Amino acid sequence: MTKAGKDAVSENVGRVVQIIGPVVDVEFDRAIPPIHNAVRIHDEGKGSGIAIDVIAEVEQHIGENRARCVSMLPTDG
Template sequence: MTNNTGKIVQIISAVVDVHFSDNNSLPKILNALECNNNGSKVILEVAQHIGDNIARCISMHPTDGL
């Protein structure tokens, strides 16, 4: 397991776009990402690479507050 850090750039309902600093840190499709939402863990699954080092993900939890 690698520990790459990305930044959420867009949220539309359960779809979350996450930007990574370089192409080498972009997670593979179907990998899980973990983010913190005010103390609770939110799991995102990478569904697509949409370019510019952005991974389009599907949230497995509510995205309110992200």
């Protein structure tokens, strides 16, 4: 669900584990993106019918291969 730009950085896929307001916690199987890097949260909406494409900034590493990010767009809906 979450990707880094293919040209700049190799693809690192994670999954959203929690959303509270504009704060999104993302868990990664591999390396956590560095603080202040952008992550793209993308879902085509096949199950829910609602497509998601949000950019968030990594603000904190919170352990267990998780990054706390702040969304640049509203997360309600």
